[in-house]
Amino acid sequence: MTTAEQTQSPPQPLINWRGLWQNIVQAALSVVLSLVVGGILLLLSGRNPLEAYESLYYGAFGTTDRFTETLVKATPLLLIAVSVSISFRCQYWNIGAEGQMILGSIFSVWVALNITGLPTLPHLALCFVAGALGGALWSLIAGVLKAYLQANEVITTSMLNYIAVYLLAYLVRGPMIDPGGFNFPQSRLIPDALELPRLVERTRLNASFIVALVAAALVLVFWRSTWGRRTEIVGASRRVAAHVGLNIPRTVLLVAGVSGALTGIAGWGEIFGLHFRLIEEIARGYGTLGIVVALLGGLNPVGMVISAFLFASLVVGGNAMERNANVPFALVDVIQGCVILLVLSRAYLFKRASSS
Amino acid sequence: MITVEMRGITKRFPGVVANDAVDLALRSGEVHGLLGENGAGKTTLMNVLFGLYQPDEGEILVKGEPVTIHSPADAIDLGIGMVHQHFKLVQPFTVTENIILGLDGWGFFDMAEAERRVGEVAAQYGLDIDPGVRVQELSVGAQQRVEILSSLYRGADVLILDEPTAVLTPQETEALTVVLRGMAEKGKTIVFISHKLEEVLKVTDRVTVLRGGRVVFGAMTRDTDKNTLAREMIGRDLASLRADQQAQVLALAGSEAEAHAGEHGTPAGVGECLIDVRDLHVIDDRGLPAVRGLSLEVYAGEILGIAGVDGNGQRELVEAITRVRPIESGQVVIAGEDATGWRARDYIKHNAAYISDDRHRDGLILDFDLGRNATLKVFDRSPFSRVGLLDFRAIVRFTRELITGFDVRAPGPSLPAGKLSGGNQQKLILARELSQNPRVIVANKPTRGLDIGAAAYVHQKLMEERERGAGILLISSDLDEILLLSDRILVIFNGQSMGVLNSADAATQTLGLMMAGTRLADLTTQEAAS
Amino acid sequence: AQDDDLPTVKVALILPGRADDVSWNQASFDGMNRAVEALEDTIAVELTVVEQVYDPVDIEPALLDYAQQGFDLIVGHGFQFMEPIIKVAEDYPDVNFAIGTGFKIAPNVGVYDVKLEQGGYVMGLIAGYLTEAGIVGVVGGVDVSEIHRGHVAFVLGAEAINEDVTVLNNFIGDFNDVPAAKEAALSQISAGADILWQSGDGVGQGVLSACEDEDVLCMGNTTDQNELAPENTIASFVYDWAPVYVQMIEETVEGEFGDAFYWIEFANEGVSVVYNEDVAEDLIDEDLQAAIDEAIEGFVDGTLDLGDLDAFELD
Amino acid sequence: MNWDLVTYSFVVGVLASAVRWATPILFAALGEVFTERSGILNLGLEGIMLMGALSGFVGAYNTGSLWAGVLVAAATGMVMGLLMAFVSVTAKANQVVAGLGITILGGGLSTLLFRLFFGLRSKPPTIKTFGTEPIPLLSEIPVLGRMFFSHNVMVYLAFVLVGVGWFVLYRTRYGLALRAVGERPEAVDTRGLNVTRLRYSALMIGGAMAGIGGAYLPLANLGLFWTQMTAGRGFIAVAVVVFSRWDPVRALVGALVFGGAAALQTALQTLEAPIPSELLLMMPYIVTIIVLVGVSRRAEFPSAFAVPYSRGEG
Numbered sequence A: 001m002t003t004a005e006q007t008q009s010p011p012q013p014l015i016n017w018r019g020l021w022q023n024i025v026q027a028a029l030s031v032v033l034s035l036v037v038g039g040i041l042l043l044l045s046g047r048n049p050l051e052a053y054e055s056l057y058y059g060a061f062g063t064t065d066r067f068t069e070t071l072v073k074a075t076p077l078l079l080i081a082v083s084v085s086i087s088f089r090c091q092y093w094n095i096g097a098e099g100q101m102i103l104g105s106i107f108s109v110w111v112a113l114n115i116t117g118l119p120t121l122p123h124l125a126l127c128f129v130a131g132a133l134g135g136a137l138w139s140l141i142a143g144v145l146k147a148y149l150q151a152n153e154v155i156t157t158s159m160l161n162y163i164a165v166y167l168l169a170y171l172v173r174g175p176m177i178d179p180g181g182f183n184f185p186q187s188r189l190i191p192d193a194l195e196l197p198r199l200v201e202r203t204r205l206n207a208s209f210i211v212a213l214v215a216a217a218l219v220l221v222f223w224r225s226t227w228g229r230r231t232e233i234v235g236a237s238r239r240v241a242a243h244v245g246l247n248i249p250r251t252v253l254l255v256a257g258v259s260g261a262l263t264g265i266a267g268w269g270e271i272f273g274l275h276f277r278l279i280e281e282i283a284r285g286y287g288t289l290g291i292v293v294a295l296l297g298g299l300n301p302v303g304m305v306i307s308a309f310l311f312a313s314l315v316v317g318g319n320a321m322e323r324n325a326n327v328p329f330a331l332v333d334v335i336q337g338c339v340i341l342l343v344l345s346r347a348y349l350f351k352r353a354s355s356s
Numbered sequence B: 001m002i003t004v005e006m007r008g009i010t011k012r013f014p015g016v017v018a019n020d021a022v023d024l025a026l027r028s029g030e031v032h033g034l035l036g037e038n039g040a041g042k043t044t045l046m047n048v049l050f051g052l053y054q055p056d057e058g059e060i061l062v063k064g065e066p067v068t069i070h071s072p073a074d075a076i077d078l079g080i081g082m083v084h085q086h087f088k089l090v091q092p093f094t095v096t097e098n099i100i101l102g103l104d105g106w107g108f109f110d111m112a113e114a115e116r117r118v119g120e121v122a123a124q125y126g127l128d129i130d131p132g133v134r135v136q137e138l139s140v141g142a143q144q145r146v147e148i149l150s151s152l153y154r155g156a157d158v159l160i161l162d163e164p165t166a167v168l169t170p171q172e173t174e175a176l177t178v179v180l181r182g183m184a185e186k187g188k189t190i191v192f193i194s195h196k197l198e199e200v201l202k203v204t205d206r207v208t209v210l211r212g213g214r215v216v217f218g219a220m221t222r223d224t225d226k227n228t229l230a231r232e233m234i235g236r237d238l239a240s241l242r243a244d245q246q247a248q249v250l251a252l253a254g255s256e257a258e259a260h261a262g263e264h265g266t267p268a269g270v271g272e273c274l275i276d277v278r279d280l281h282v283i284d285d286r287g288l289p290a291v292r293g294l295s296l297e298v299y300a301g302e303i304l305g306i307a308g309v310d311g312n313g314q315r316e317l318v319e320a321i322t323r324v325r326p327i328e329s330g331q332v333v334i335a336g337e338d339a340t341g342w343r344a345r346d347y348i349k350h351n352a353a354y355i356s357d358d359r360h361r362d363g364l365i366l367d368f369d370l371g372r373n374a375t376l377k378v379f380d381r382s383p384f385s386r387v388g389l390l391d392f393r394a395i396v397r398f399t400r401e402l403i404t405g406f407d408v409r410a411p412g413p414s415l416p417a418g419k420l421s422g423g424n425q426q427k428l429i430l431a432r433e434l435s436q437n438p439r440v441i442v443a444n445k446p447t448r449g450l451d452i453g454a455a456a457y458v459h460q461k462l463m464e465e466r467e468r469g470a471g472i473l474l475i476s477s478d479l480d481e482i483l484l485l486s487d488r489i490l491v492i493f494n495g496q497s498m499g500v501l502n503s504a505d506a507a508t509q510t511l512g513l514m515m516a517g518t519r520l521a522d523l524t525t526q527e528a529a530s
Numbered sequence C: 001a002q003d004d005d006l007p008t009v010k011v012a013l014i015l016p017g018r019a020d021d022v023s024w025n026q027a028s029f030d031g032m033n034r035a036v037e038a039l040e041d042t043i044a045v046e047l048t049v050v051e052q053v054y055d056p057v058d059i060e061p062a063l064l065d066y067a068q069q070g071f072d073l074i075v076g077h078g079f080q081f082m083e084p085i086i087k088v089a090e091d092y093p094d095v096n097f098a099i100g101t102g103f104k105i106a107p108n109v110g111v112y113d114v115k116l117e118q119g120g121y122v123m124g125l126i127a128g129y130l131t132e133a134g135i136v137g138v139v140g141g142v143d144v145s146e147i148h149r150g151h152v153a154f155v156l157g158a159e160a161i162n163e164d165v166t167v168l169n170n171f172i173g174d175f176n177d178v179p180a181a182k183e184a185a186l187s188q189i190s191a192g193a194d195i196l197w198q199s200g201d202g203v204g205q206g207v208l209s210a211c212e213d214e215d216v217l218c219m220g221n222t223t224d225q226n227e228l229a230p231e232n233t234i235a236s237f238v239y240d241w242a243p244v245y246v247q248m249i250e251e252t253v254e255g256e257f258g259d260a261f262y263w264i265e266f267a268n269e270g271v272s273v274v275y276n277e278d279v280a281e282d283l284i285d286e287d288l289q290a291a292i293d294e295a296i297e298g299f300v301d302g303t304l305d306l307g308d309l310d311a312f313e314l315d
Numbered sequence D: 001m002n003w004d005l006v007t008y009s010f011v012v013g014v015l016a017s018a019v020r021w022a023t024p025i026l027f028a029a030l031g032e033v034f035t036e037r038s039g040i041l042n043l044g045l046e047g048i049m050l051m052g053a054l055s056g057f058v059g060a061y062n063t064g065s066l067w068a069g070v071l072v073a074a075a076t077g078m079v080m081g082l083l084m085a086f087v088s089v090t091a092k093a094n095q096v097v098a099g100l101g102i103t104i105l106g107g108g109l110s111t112l113l114f115r116l117f118f119g120l121r122s123k124p125p126t127i128k129t130f131g132t133e134p135i136p137l138l139s140e141i142p143v144l145g146r147m148f149f150s151h152n153v154m155v156y157l158a159f160v161l162v163g164v165g166w167f168v169l170y171r172t173r174y175g176l177a178l179r180a181v182g183e184r185p186e187a188v189d190t191r192g193l194n195v196t197r198l199r200y201s202a203l204m205i206g207g208a209m210a211g212i213g214g215a216y217l218p219l220a221n222l223g224l225f226w227t228q229m230t231a232g233r234g235f236i237a238v239a240v241v242v243f244s245r246w247d248p249v250r251a252l253v254g255a256l257v258f259g260g261a262a263a264l265q266t267a268l269q270t271l272e273a274p275i276p277s278e279l280l281l282m283m284p285y286i287v288t289i290i291v292l293v294g295v296s297r298r299a300e301f302p303s304a305f306a307v308p309y310s311r312g313e314g
């Protein structure tokens, strides 16, 4: 065996750069395609697509504020995508990110408000842990039901989303309501000291963005770990996993816990970086977008960073487009829907395109 | 007259030419044997004829007419039927439902009437099948008959059988032979793929041998013989093989006499008892009792063979011992330790190996690369994992060793296991299981679907392990194999042991009777009586 | 009829929902348009409206966007705009911000709100007086701020005129789940309620539809909903945001805006009771009319004060 | 808790409400039974129902015929089903995500089109709905009469389709093929049937039914279209299908269980139960999970569930 052979890349490298590149090109093409579809709808609704898209571009990248806003939006999307990339590789279809994010927020805010007398850093760390814990526990409800009672997680997690929404509604009106808040449904503000440091002055871009990037990097380590391999095997074939002596329920719990924790952290980041208190509607729609970002990035860290950024700019820019090119608000959803479906079909579509 | 003619068929897969300008002519009323090593291209060629794969080059003529076969639907219309080695039946459906599936449009149907008609056709071809039972309750042999019937029911004139006997017992093979000859008499054309030369010589009228995707030999069966065929398949003269391999090759290919040429060293009971099963009760997937009060011992340095018609509890027995399946009652002791409460993980930890009979389902992850497959059981031990992190270098190195050491025909560790031919997939599993020098080996049909070369190789490996002092439990529905390798033979019937005898004094007839449900004890008393 | 010498004001109206929701958002949208018309001859208003800004994260960028584009008055029509506005307003002292319901104000921030309790009370009087079964009901989206006050006042009004009345109260938990609202109304009706009110949004549509099906009396809210169930609606409690919008725009021009609460109430005719004559005339007798007028006068001259309604628990 | 309000007619009212809750879910669930039997999970039901609601309303509004509305909704649902089929069967994409994509698309498109068709109006466009038509004798039966037989014709249609669905699934060759393709596509393929076409057909049936389910809301219940008016009923339908174990009759039961829970929580609010409304509102979803867990051990998913089919040919 020559040294050249020995040092060749390990079996199925986690970042297959060639594949990644292809992925990006195809994804980009599908996005363009969906913008074309959106353009047609714009024409139908009597708007000028070019103007609209110009304001979309400006809205996402035009100024420092815009650009940082895009990164702000990308932060939770990336964290959720990372979480999804783990659970999906285990064929554990956790679509409960919304609920787990909410529970992450609830736990971390509770710690911020009710644990006192700690120095700032330990306190912030504790809030972080609480957020992860909240997400993990909520996710583990579905995990346990799956591991020991074979309850389909697609359904349990989506039901748990609704339950979490009402739980939050209850808390911000009852037990956790701000006494000085004239009965408006929100909790007290967290101590200023716990607000996450800004990365760029006078913008909302904050430390949670770094946390998201770190998480994306750490997932690489996860896939190189024996835990990751275990997850992969159980995902590929429950039967084989059983035959090679893996503990399937425990692996499912591990996956549910880890992915829940990551999503819980996303909730922590939203509160401690942006809202500074518990309010409603903090997670609406993030679950779905996170899943899309994950798949769009091919469940692969680098890909997910790129796609998180891409989708964030689509959302932030889209909102700006609604404001400044007064485009009907639902159009952005339509474009998003198209992006998702086209990105999913990209392999097929572009295989065809290139082969013909 | 020629019913089907394949001309210059070439089929390429990424990295392999599975079929290389293959010419094949099939005549009505003949049983045509198709031979070749694993990966020679037999299955692929037939998949092309059945419309599952599209050829890259070449043409197909049916009754002299050039045809293009886009899908099985086209093949069926042209009167071509295929029974795959991995049956393609809907398990929860009844026999009849499986057979009428896709026939006569979409509308309402009368089940009773359908079952009657299926029964008729079955009788017509002397196939013993109950149209009403669920397929999942049938033995492998019976399921195969359902597949055959399903083709005939669709009016197939050309019937392709991919390794039909790989999973059958002598009795079942006998029965099948009769059926096939009967069909040939009725003017049908049958393609018979097999690795067992003995059978091929017995059943077929004409043989074609593939090697590396090319046709290397064709002849009327009566004009050829075992050695010729073996030579053509392996591509070397038998003489070039080592003596013991020769013996095994021939043995595999045939008669007991030669089988016992594979001599046995250490008698049973010498070494310590490595597998001790006591009054074991196990239920199958449907919750029905599958193993009913069975006991056995396997000693160090011996091979205990378990003979029996498929579906008599072999799989459940094996899975209970290897701790993949829960135990209802009774006890399993591995190397002196009570394993009844173990999980599969503990079984593996105690340096015990398991070769499942269903490699696609239990043994391998087809779209994982060879490296991952090779380390499925050891990835979390050093040197493959350090402080919880995988060492890919070590994994690659290890995998290369296995590939070369066990002659797995593969370009490298990063090839998906699914791209290997069945035979090579089996070698990979074997390599993985034996690489840790196990003390206990449970092997369920270890040579299923292997060509004689590969099978001989597997046998040789098992023998080596035996010499090394491992205790081996060998399950096979192939009596030749059992007789060839075992020191002692336990016959299983209906989840119970019919008795154990030394293979030296085991005659096929006796075994056949026991496999049919007569206890050894009763047999001996009968002999005494007479 | 715009002369160029008119002072111009750039106004941005940010709605959390759809401008045609026949309710909270539409009331604001129509009110703003009426305000612009009313000011036609004195101030040239350049109005921009954006709908469905409900995700809290997206509010701040919207505010910044408008502030940087040199808008003079930015209106966030909902309580969820309060915190972001207070925050952004600091960085843009010469831009004015208005919050639709809330409790925080600043030099360049004003809060405008509706005394929904005044309407709730009057609707309660009507319901309490007209019910034959002695059971009336009210259905709302979620139990929040002005909706809460409205429901509580409805109870007080009904009890004020009919001490042994039972008031049923349901929340849907979702402003868009119209069918669920209808089921809630039907459940109140099957529990014996014979006259229903609702606190608006998609929820209102469901309630009115139920009353139409079951031929039960009902009352509208936020906009004139009498036509949605012409046979059954007695009256609608209608908001007209125009007065406060006019005031806020004028103060913006004069540079006096901010640090203030702007209420629409009976006093400034920002709210009114619009009767559905066909139904109302033969139902509302002198006594009831007297009670209603008395209440409204009480609200106008401040003699009628319901106290702190937030304290009340509803179940 | 105000027990005086609990009268015979109130209780019967709750039961009838359960049936009304169940109906749109039942339509969608029945279709999804077919879809999942063929081995495809369609999480796009929510979006398809919304498109059905919109198109059904527009259809009825423009033609003046409610039945025309139902047909338009079914057709629209079919088209959405085709879209899902292309992505999940032809392009072999991940079905969970494809479904979520369809849901986002349907939600956005229905809202957008509504605005494009009707513009900004001060009063929402409305139509006359299917009226209540008690079935002569049956509606006289105490309790059951009002619970099942005093509704609008779409409710009865749903009941009838339960029977039809059962017959097609278990008594026709199409049903046989459909069940087979979910269990063992290779078996279907090697017997000369077209796996792709079968799955397309199943998704079109599922789409049409979801479309009708969505259209039930404007056509039979409210007479108007409202953004996001399905409010999660599509996801509930998917849950119902799992605990129906892919059987049309049990799907009816499942839909009624959820409908019952929803109606019950509404009733509890009406009865001034001393529980915060937010907590009561969780009840239907909690019940769904509990029931799901109850049946899961027995719920055998179709073997090839959510697995795209492709021949060995690499």
Ligand SMILES: Nc1ncnc2c1ncn2[C@@H]1O[C@H](COP(=O)(O)OP(=O)(O)OP(=O)(O)O)[C@@H](O)[C@H]1O
Pocket: B013, B014, B016, B017, B018, B036, B037, B038, B039, B040, B041, B042, B043, B044, B045, B419, B420, B421, B422, B423, B424, B449, B450, B451, D312, D313, D314
């Ligand atoms: N779908 C496929 N994709 C890629 N390679 C394939 C595929 N099918 C077969 N091959 C390769 O083509 C060659 C011929 O395989 P084939 O299965 O036809 O051999 P075979 O004669 O059936 O072997 P066996 O005796 O093990 O059944 C092998 O190298 C196999 O790995």
Ligand SMILES: Nc1ncnc2c1ncn2[C@@H]1O[C@H](COP(=O)(O)OP(=O)(O)OP(=O)(O)O)[C@@H](O)[C@H]1O
Pocket: B043, B044, B085, B086, B162, B417, B418, B419, B420, B421, B422, B423, B425, B448, B449, D311, D312, D313, D314
């Ligand atoms: N999807 C696939 N991708 C790549 N190779 C495949 C695929 N499916 C089957 N093969 C290979 O094609 C060949 C034919 O498949 P088949 O199921 O007949 O197994 P086989 O070759 O006959 O092996 P065996 O003899 O026992 O099972 C096998 O070598 C298998 O490894």
Ligand SMILES: [Mg+2]
Pocket: B042, B043, B044, B162, B422
């Ligand atoms: Mg083969």
Ligand SMILES: [Mg+2]
Pocket: B043, B085, B163, B422, B423, B449
């Ligand atoms: Mg083979």
